[in-house]
Amino acid sequence: MNLDTLTPQLQQYVGEKNYTRCRDLITQLPHPDAAELLDATEPEDALIILMALERGKRSAIFRYIPPQRQAEIARRMKQTDLIQLFEHMQHDERADLFNQLSDTEQAFLLPLLDPEERDDIRRLAGYPEDTIGSIMTSVFVALHEDQTVAQALDAIRQEAKDLETVYQSYVIDAQRRLIGTLSLRELILADPATRIGDIMTRDVIHSEVMAPRIEASRKIARYDLFSLPVIDEDGKMVGIVTHDDALDVSEEASTEDQLRLGGVGRLTTSLKDAGIGALYRMRVGWLVLLVFGNIFSGMGIAHFEDLIASTVALVFFLPLLIDSGGNAGSQSSTLMVRALATGDVRMQDWGRMLGKEFLVAILLGLSMAAAVSVIGVVRAGYEIAFVVALTMVVLTVVGSIIGVLLPLALTKLKLDPASASAPLITSICDGVGVIIYFSIASSFLTDVMG
Amino acid sequence: MNLDTLTPQLQQYVGEKNYTRCRDLITQLPHPDAAELLDATEPEDALIILMALERGKRSAIFRYIPPQRQAEIARRMKQTDLIQLFEHMQHDERADLFNQLSDTEQAFLLPLLDPEERDDIRRLAGYPEDTIGSIMTSVFVALHEDQTVAQALDAIRQEAKDLETVYQSYVIDAQRRLIGTLSLRELILADPATRIGDIMTRDVIHSEVMAPRIEASRKIARYDLFSLPVIDEDGKMVGIVTHDDALDVSEEASTEDQLRLGGVGRLTTSLKDAGIGALYRMRVGWLVLLVFGNIFSGMGIAHFEDLIASTVALVFFLPLLIDSGGNAGSQSSTLMVRALATGDVRMQDWGRMLGKEFLVAILLGLSMAAAVSVIGVVRAGYEIAFVVALTMVVLTVVGSIIGVLLPLALTKLKLDPASASAPLITSICDGVGVIIYFSIASSFLTDVMG
Numbered sequence: 001m002n003l004d005t006l007t008p009q010l011q012q013y014v015g016e017k018n019y020t021r022c023r024d025l026i027t028q029l030p031h032p033d034a035a036e037l038l039d040a041t042e043p044e045d046a047l048i049i050l051m052a053l054e055r056g057k058r059s060a061i062f063r064y065i066p067p068q069r070q071a072e073i074a075r076r077m078k079q080t081d082l083i084q085l086f087e088h089m090q091h092d093e094r095a096d097l098f099n100q101l102s103d104t105e106q107a108f109l110l111p112l113l114d115p116e117e118r119d120d121i122r123r124l125a126g127y128p129e130d131t132i133g134s135i136m137t138s139v140f141v142a143l144h145e146d147q148t149v150a151q152a153l154d155a156i157r158q159e160a161k162d163l164e165t166v167y168q169s170y171v172i173d174a175q176r177r178l179i180g181t182l183s184l185r186e187l188i189l190a191d192p193a194t195r196i197g198d199i200m201t202r203d204v205i206h207s208e209v210m211a212p213r214i215e216a217s218r219k220i221a222r223y224d225l226f227s228l229p230v231i232d233e234d235g236k237m238v239g240i241v242t243h244d245d246a247l248d249v250s251e252e253a254s255t256e257d258q259l260r261l262g263g264v265g266r267l268t269t270s271l272k273d274a275g276i277g278a279l280y281r282m283r284v285g286w287l288v289l290l291v292f293g294n295i296f297s298g299m300g301i302a303h304f305e306d307l308i309a310s311t312v313a314l315v316f317f318l319p320l321l322i323d324s325g326g327n328a329g330s331q332s333s334t335l336m337v338r339a340l341a342t343g344d345v346r347m348q349d350w351g352r353m354l355g356k357e358f359l360v361a362i363l364l365g366l367s368m369a370a371a372v373s374v375i376g377v378v379r380a381g382y383e384i385a386f387v388v389a390l391t392m393v394v395l396t397v398v399g400s401i402i403g404v405l406l407p408l409a410l411t412k413l414k415l416d417p418a419s420a421s422a423p424l425i426t427s428i429c430d431g432v433g434v435i436i437y438f439s440i441a442s443s444f445l446t447d448v449m450g
Numbered sequence: 451m452n453l454d455t456l457t458p459q460l461q462q463y464v465g466e467k468n469y470t471r472c473r474d475l476i477t478q479l480p481h482p483d484a485a486e487l488l489d490a491t492e493p494e495d496a497l498i499i500l501m502a503l504e505r506g507k508r509s510a511i512f513r514y515i516p517p518q519r520q521a522e523i524a525r526r527m528k529q530t531d532l533i534q535l536f537e538h539m540q541h542d543e544r545a546d547l548f549n550q551l552s553d554t555e556q557a558f559l560l561p562l563l564d565p566e567e568r569d570d571i572r573r574l575a576g577y578p579e580d581t582i583g584s585i586m587t588s589v590f591v592a593l594h595e596d597q598t599v600a601q602a603l604d605a606i607r608q609e610a611k612d613l614e615t616v617y618q619s620y621v622i623d624a625q626r627r628l629i630g631t632l633s634l635r636e637l638i639l640a641d642p643a644t645r646i647g648d649i650m651t652r653d654v655i656h657s658e659v660m661a662p663r664i665e666a667s668r669k670i671a672r673y674d675l676f677s678l679p680v681i682d683e684d685g686k687m688v689g690i691v692t693h694d695d696a697l698d699v700s701e702e703a704s705t706e707d708q709l710r711l712g713g714v715g716r717l718t719t720s721l722k723d724a725g726i727g728a729l730y731r732m733r734v735g736w737l738v739l740l741v742f743g744n745i746f747s748g749m750g751i752a753h754f755e756d757l758i759a760s761t762v763a764l765v766f767f768l769p770l771l772i773d774s775g776g777n778a779g780s781q782s783s784t785l786m787v788r789a790l791a792t793g794d795v796r797m798q799d800w801g802r803m804l805g806k807e808f809l810v811a812i813l814l815g816l817s818m819a820a821a822v823s824v825i826g827v828v829r830a831g832y833e834i835a836f837v838v839a840l841t842m843v844v845l846t847v848v849g850s851i852i853g854v855l856l857p858l859a860l861t862k863l864k865l866d867p868a869s870a871s872a873p874l875i876t877s878i879c880d881g882v883g884v885i886i887y888f889s890i891a892s893s894f895l896t897d898v899m900g
Contacts, residue, residue: 004796030655030673031673032672032673032674157638157639160635160638160639166635167617167635184617184634184638185610188603188607188610189607205480220697221694221697221698223482224482224694243693243694243697244671244693246697247670247671247696247697247700248671250697250701251671251700251704251792254701254704254708255788255792257708258704258784258788259788261708261712261784262711262780262781262783262785262872263777263780263781264784264785271785271786271788271794271803272789272795272799272803276806276810276813280813280814283781283814286777287774287777287814287818287846288817288818288821291770291821291825292821292825294769294770294773294774297770298766298769298829301766301768301769302766305762308762309762312755312758316748316751319747319748319769319772319880319884320744320745320747322769323740323744323873323876323877323880324737324741324744326873327713327736327740330872330873331714331733331873333712334711334712334713335712336721337708338705338721339720339721339722342705344720344722345721345722349722353721353722356726360726360730360733363730364730364733364734367737368738368741371738371741371742375741375742375745375748379752396737422712422780422873423776423777423780423781423872426773426776426777426872426876427773427777430769
């Protein structure tokens, strides 16, 4: 089944208002695929098709629709349907949907829900966007250390339908503090009469609710967890982050880093759906800023106007030289930013990284100098070729060092190292490059000038 | 517990040859942290410490050590210890380790193993590096449709200790073809007398063993799977990929894309451990290639030598203009490459993406032209300011279009779109930029020249 051929087919059925066929088409698809098809139809039609599905299928598909779109559909629902939907959604996803609604809609919805559900939504929806609280779910298997394995399994069976995951249980004490954990695998392998407290794993890896969400994703990846328990400032266990949410967070973080490295701001929707205005805003800031930043290279050039007028051949190599410095710098900043993001390199490694970069940059500079010398001699003679080759080595080293130090400096200042973007590094290297190039040229070409 | 303070502590104990203290320190840590500490010690010492651990702990920690390092430790082991280690490792991880050994070592090891294990290692180790086969494990819960739930649970309990995951079972027929799946959750909730075939989910999402491994990671993320079943060319089920492996693959793919976008080649070790030679090789190719690529901008400049000599003020704006085009281009290629990688944008969307890009680029170009006009008028008068502003708009549009089209063209040619790196786009835009700038200048500044 190919989504690209199914999309026009669904559109056709919708056009014919043949909602039975729409439903049959949607029903046979895996839930995420069904959601993608519905996301591509108008919210009014998506609602009609969703309401034609049986209840379990409906919420199973609805959860894969992006929250912004969910809100457009939800606000067209009948009140009773909306309440039922909210009561059947996973707690973390329902909080995300709630956050998409306007203040008026939120105020309208809350009094209709059970007090318990209402508190849960309000609490989860209240965590700031980049925290673990914003991606955790509040429902998990909570056991007590005096239960037996058989009692624990019974409890899990009874609660299973409301739980996002049953594969990892958490043992809490009377104050709801996390004291141990057990996997379902351990439970089904254990003797049913065993006391939970005797077989649970203590010293459970956990995170705090206000920690950055990428921390949850890192811990889940590093320790191969199914879910990560989350505690609040009083040490009480308040929820879990599941492995599938961790994968999403990790992908989103990579996207953010990559865009920032390319000198692009944050995009809240998909690129395909983004409007002209949003695309303009995410890009214009850096571009205009860099125009002003480039005044420095212009000022450098103005300073050497006489030299340039007397030796126009120098201009021939200008883009090549300043580009090469920028290219080497972009390479090193890309390497550093990723290594810092994955935890491969830490702040205290800076001395070692800088030393290696220095040696590598000299080798790279010599290789590029050799390449440019050939062109230099042919186009402009030995004297200028020497100036160009020497400049190439110096610029490559300077560019590379900037590329290593800038992400480290940004990290030190508690800023995002990925802001050391290719465009920023290029512009810095341009300014520095112009000055170095013409300074070297004016020292060595005095006889030409005189 | 902080790894940064524990590393020197372990080094101290190792220096004192106090392996009991080493063992006690290692034992209290989570396994991945213990592995990281061991990875930082000499292989001889790591081996002694590992052998001082009890057997279960030993293999639990060993699996988190990077395969290259595992091999260095393994080849120092006594024959019996090595065989025991191989027999207790997870099948996918043991194949990775096997691939790190030399041909001689492999030939020495294989005859010592059970025939069944030997075949398994040979098969898994034989899959090419980027395929799903190279990350899958060959052991999984296989059920038959005529079993009851109670029989299935008994079978799982008996096999559990050899299994990487017990949470998803796969139902196969007599020809080992995949016909259904069931989660452990469904099994423990079902009536023990139910026939498996009556409650299993049919139409199981799966992949083929020779498909690219990123496909496994995508499917696991998209469909929120615990594990993805893998079939061979005959339709027989041969293994599974687990969710934790998918997370690793997804991180690695993001790293590769990001480095390529920064104009850096593939790095097989960590950046921190990479040698000068490896770092040089991963960067020199692009840099030298781009030096030769930049000859075009140089040739462009040479062509306009008279214009430049007569109006040196034009050089003032050269880096600024060609940079701005390159920056806009890097932004659009970054956006496109990531959107293609995450599946947000597909090939058939190219027309729509190009249309949007064109409009956004005009807006961006006008904004940057406004910024540069201010500088232009102050530094060089109205005439040159006009030439510079017009060039800015044209270059921004051209750069952006190149940034969108190049990743799409690379995809079309079945090459990696991430090769449309910032350095490449910058160099292309430089060459194009020089020609456009001086062409516009020579059309509008004829009176200056004359």
